[in-house]
Amino acid sequence: MALDTDKREFKIVGTRPLRPDGIDKVTGRALYGADTTAPGMLVGRVLRSPHAHARIVSIDASAAEALQGVKAVITAADFTTANNSHSQAVLDNCMARGKAMYHGHGVAAVAAVSEAIAKQALKLIKVDYEILPHVTEIEDALKPDAPVLYPDKPAKRVPEGTPANVSHVTHFGHGDLEAGFAKADKIIERTFRTEATHQGYIEPHACLASVSPDGKGDLWCCTQGHYNVRALCADFMGMDASQLRVTASEIGGGFGGKTTVFIEPIALALSRKANKPVKLVMSREEVFKASGPTMSSVTDVKIGMTKDGRITAGYANLRYQCGAFPSGTIELGAMSAFAAYDLDAVKTDGLNVMTNRPREAAYRAPGAPTAVYPVESVVDELCQELGLDPLDVRLKNAARKGTKASYGPTFDDIGLVATLEAAKAHPHYSAPLGPNQARGVSCGFWFNFGGNTSVSLAVNVDGTVTLTEGNPDIGGSRASIGMMAAEELGIPFDKVRTLVADTASLGFNDVTDGSRVTFAVGLATIKAARDAIQKMCARVAKIWDIDPEAVVWEDGCVKPAGDNAGQYEPMSLAEIAAISVKTGGPIAGHHEVNADGAGVSFGVHLADVEVDPETGHTSVVRYTVFQDAGKAVHPAYVEGQMQGGAVQGIGWALNEEYIYGADGRLQNAGFLDYRIPVASDLPPIDTVILEIPNPGHPYGVRGVGETPIVPPLAALNNAVSRAIGVRMSALPMSPPRILKAIKG
């Protein structure tokens, strides 16, 4: 659906109405995953592997089953096999089948009448483990003598001779690298490392499942995509999708980590076995151990540049580990590494290697931050070595309309140049720096996504509108979608209420991910509103007894047009709605689409840091985000996305990391030692929104949620490296690492 050709003056889009979910959230009325209850509800608990890698020789649950108050015990045997290998990995990650693949992997679960009994029951389950050698680090997992995770299941689509733990291999690029490097005045090659991080949402996974003996099921859960939950769970339970209704709760953060299932199938299986509703809530420790962290990475980068700052060639070899199951995230990394640049010669090679760690779940722009970080760091080092301004160099090499992207396609209208120019013109870029301070710059990129969407819009007889959509609101989408409906219909925003419906109420909706919702659901909403408008026009034409083509929709009213102009009093939505029951019945619009045309989004971040030379402690003293939003529907929410992404990236860059012991056990499964930034660690994050319309959306909207987590890693790396006079090449840049670098 293309950008509207008539340049419109927006009345509602671009304003900042109060958030519709605000009162409920600040007063505690909002219902999150753990807030649903049912009569007779049992408490579920999961037994998790204490070992990093172990064969499950046997599970004896007889003592647990015999305990008074225990109503069901389940293992992997209580599920069917999934209908494809991807889904099977999701299921096997929920409940180990044959082997425990990582420390914290679920091996059995109980449902009991109280939490105390459930806990006691877990202690009574006897699991006989045969401990196997484990591997948690990328380079170890690639060694010829590494423990092999799946000796009986060699990866299918990898070339012969690839190390046994590699699940995916990928290549992108174009041009003649050798010729490109030959033209360079300076070439820098470096290896970069990042550690796995967790999405860090405040709300742990939680659900309530109820399965009745006649095969009908209900599931309430905290998820980014309940249609996906339904598809996966129905498959694992051997149920028809129509028999399982999934309702998404209010969500306390997801960031990609709630795009799959972890406990939902377990709760359903327990409920079926116990014939009672079962509530299952993860502890924070379980969230860290057994829900999705992101990948760790090792990347070699080589970039050549001329004296005047033209990049002549770029190469990156990326190795990701995404836990104990196959993962294709490496592809997104290999695609996005050089996306900001217009290059004649560029190549990326990537692989994913499996290790004894929890299965990776998507994390905001999955794959991109760890790929862009090495590239943007080497570009900065080249600028430093050649005495060039880092923004000038990026402008000189920036991808623009017509650029053949490093990952294949040719870009349409994109906002990178405008974003770089805005950064250069901003007072932040020329502000003086104090002692031990320095400034870092980085670009970032995300593809964005459209996808399957169903929307239904009911025009109520009182002139209000109820909008029903199927995507959990993780970043303010109910506001922006309601605003787009109000804009189209010419009614005030507060006359629209937007609800996220359960899986029984609409056609299929893809998960809330890929920054797709404001774009795709917005697009479907505009279409649904136009569908309703068409119906209202027809209705009024009938009342006036003129041709439907002889009326127009203008300023929220149906008006007579052409020869009939001025002949009749315009009728507003409210007036049409009020008499709808007498003129042909209820009026509603709907739209179903697999949306295409999500425009890519670029951002540029400026970070000023101060490093304490005696302790290696980094303070972020000033931070500004510049990003192309296409069209910012609700600018405050767009700013919130830009700020939130920046903060998560700052955490990734400075202190967050999964720490494993030699025993393969996770050592910091809690917020005390897994250090996300706290409010006092951060300066105000300034934001500058640019609006370069996306040609693929009627209002020009682009997704904005993911791009902002991409630049902070390199922006911080570049700022710290300049502040201490040593180039850093590993994240997190925790104080011990920085102090060591300073001391040489």
Place this chain on the structure above:
Amino acid sequence: MRYVAAETVEQAVALLAGETGDARVLAGGTDLLVQIRMDLIEPDLLVDIKRIDGMFDITPENGGYRIGAAVSGAMLGEHAGVCALWPGVVEGFELIGSTQVQGRATMAGNLCNASPAGDAVPALVAANATVRIAGPDGTRDCAVADIPVAPGKTSLGKGEFITSVYLPARSDSAADAYLRFIPRTEMDIAVASAAVSLEMEGDICRAARVVLGAVGPTILIADQAAKTLVGTTMDDAALDALATACSDLASPIDDKRGTVEFRKDVVGVLAKRAAKIAQTRAGGKS
């Protein structure tokens, strides 16, 4: 698990001494309740001491202050007299947790949790503070320094608990300071810490006590390091000597919170910086 809110010291002692299972004193609960929730401990009896008379009192005594065992960080921070006399003790205590935790956490709880990284302890030891202990054999006083014996272990006997902390008097030209290093700015656990208490005479340091935290199995009293300051004007050479002596004394471990090398370096830097703050404070008073 049973919970009893004791009304008197005697009742609390009797309960603690009479329990055959695991009995624990509950003060603010900011360590205890977290440990129970995390399944680290399963006490059989909790004896809440907050209802006992005097537990929230802060009383002048011989030029110093006696502080009840239930006094929270928020309460102590509002006490002008203690803040003026022992600013380093107050600042260490106030570093604990967040606003919510400050409303509950106690110094005795921090001490009896016996973590080498406890933030209230180094400055208390540098202050030569004592605690009053009630037990089956009556009341005794003990140096704060002698309470922790190993990570998670105290020298308190069965049935004993701390009823108050005593901060002694000192001269007008004395002051103290406490600094810790954490990777973030709050809500974190000390990777290394240092408390310095000084007695000045004009520009010259007459007495010093230096105590290090999180760089050994218990807090470390750095007497040799303190000597580097005594008799000096606390010039750069003296401060560097202090830092080196502290780094040498520290015997930290490598763990998820920091490396040996890092902790040794940083504890010296903290001691140096804390000494300068204490020096400025002492000067400001005379």
